Amino acid sequence: xxxxxxxxxxxxxxxxxxxxxxxxxxxxxxxxxxxxxxxxxxxxxxxxxxxxxxxxxxxxxxxxxxxxxxxxxxxxxxxxxxxxxxxxxxxxxxxxxxxxxxxxxxxxxxxxxxxxxxxxxxxxxxxxxxxxxxxxxxxxxxxxxx
Amino acid sequence: xxxxxxxxxxxxxxxxxxxxxxxxxxxxxxxxxxxxxxxxxxxxxxxxxxxxxxxxxxxxxxxxxxxxxxxxxxxxxxxxxxxxxxxxxxxxxxxxxxxxxxxxxxxxxxxxxxxxxxxxxxxxxxxxxxxxxxxxxxxxxxxxxx
DNA sequence: ATTCCGTTGCTCGTGTTATAACCACGCTGA
DNA sequence: TCAGCGTGGTTATAACACGAGCAACGGAAT
Numbered sequence: 001x002x003x004x005x006x007x008x009x010x011x012x013x014x015x016x017x018x019x020x021x022x023x024x025x026x027x028x029x030x031x032x033x034x035x036x037x038x039x040x041x042x043x044x045x046x047x048x049x050x051x052x053x054x055x056x057x058x059x060x061x062x063x064x065x066x067x068x069x070x071x072x073x074x075x076x077x078x079x080x081x082x083x084x085x086x087x088x089x090x091x092x093x094x095x096x097x098x099x100x101x102x103x104x105x106x107x108x109x110x111x112x113x114x115x116x117x118x119x120x121x122x123x124x125x126x127x128x129x130x131x132x133x134x135x136x137x138x139x140x141x142x143x144x145x146x
Numbered sequence: 147x148x149x150x151x152x153x154x155x156x157x158x159x160x161x162x163x164x165x166x167x168x169x170x171x172x173x174x175x176x177x178x179x180x181x182x183x184x185x186x187x188x189x190x191x192x193x194x195x196x197x198x199x200x201x202x203x204x205x206x207x208x209x210x211x212x213x214x215x216x217x218x219x220x221x222x223x224x225x226x227x228x229x230x231x232x233x234x235x236x237x238x239x240x241x242x243x244x245x246x247x248x249x250x251x252x253x254x255x256x257x258x259x260x261x262x263x264x265x266x267x268x269x270x271x272x273x274x275x276x277x278x279x280x281x282x283x284x285x286x287x288x289x290x291x292x
Numbered sequence: 293a294t295t296c297c298g299t300t301g302c303t304c305g306t307g308t309t310a311t312a313a314c315c316a317c318g319c320t321g322a
Numbered sequence: 323t324c325a326g327c328g329t330g331g332t333t334a335t336a337a338c339a340c341g342a343g344c345a346a347c348g349g350a351a352t
Binding site: 001002003004008011012015076084087088089090091104105106107109110111113114115117118120121122125129130131133134137138141 | 147148149150154157158161222230233234235236237250251252253255256257259260261263264266267268271275276277279280283284287
Binding site for chain 3: 004006038044058060062
């Protein structure tokens, strides 16, 4: 019942990309160095982001990664779903017909409501929100311990 | 990122117990038969419920299980936490100090908010709510296909 | 003694978290 | 134009943890 490391790294990576100058291409190893991820694992994490249209990539010399959309257009839910597939709290919430009890199982609806609330929160934050917040936090930090 | 089967079975079991006459003791095998759980697995599921003070048990001839509290006093969150421990969406939300980034990681707060929303939903439903709903659903069903 | 539940340990499958080897693409300079 | 190098892309694999379930034995109550 936890989000995976892959999702966490993916969020970090996208936020990092959003912090670069627009259209600036970033090397994989620079992402790794700054975000504490190993190159091999980062490769695996980036592919779903690319397929979801969140990140784009460029091969060859001078190649690397960059955001494929505006940071305002990317929500945390997008990143989550790119890595983990559709959000579901219980199997019966997605694979319809799997649960023959769902006609009378009242828990079903509660799981559904909890899931919707969670999705709502994740959808309400864009990557640019995160970048802004992070900036604020860092300037706060500097004030406290300059 | 899904609830475990144990939690699902636990909810079913508690709802089933709540549907009995007050203080009626139910045999393990009757729970198994009605709730589609194997005895061996149910054994494992019931223990955390007992330790959490949700269910109590009676050994020996005529023994079995019954609710230890009023169904109004038991929330879905109680059952969830009995089976899966404290709800946490990300490791860094419980094991403080594990994440050295949390001072500036803005995703941290979003996971926290999503988690709180979810907990709020689970806390807002008691077992007696579920029993009531289930009863309504069943009478609806009978109306449609008598 | 019988009928219950309690505890423990085990297996087996699946998902997470990587790692590594090899492949495909594209720029660049001879 | 083409060889070579520097990129990311794909796929196979492995270690490990956890979920899910099973079984056997132990202990309490009647």
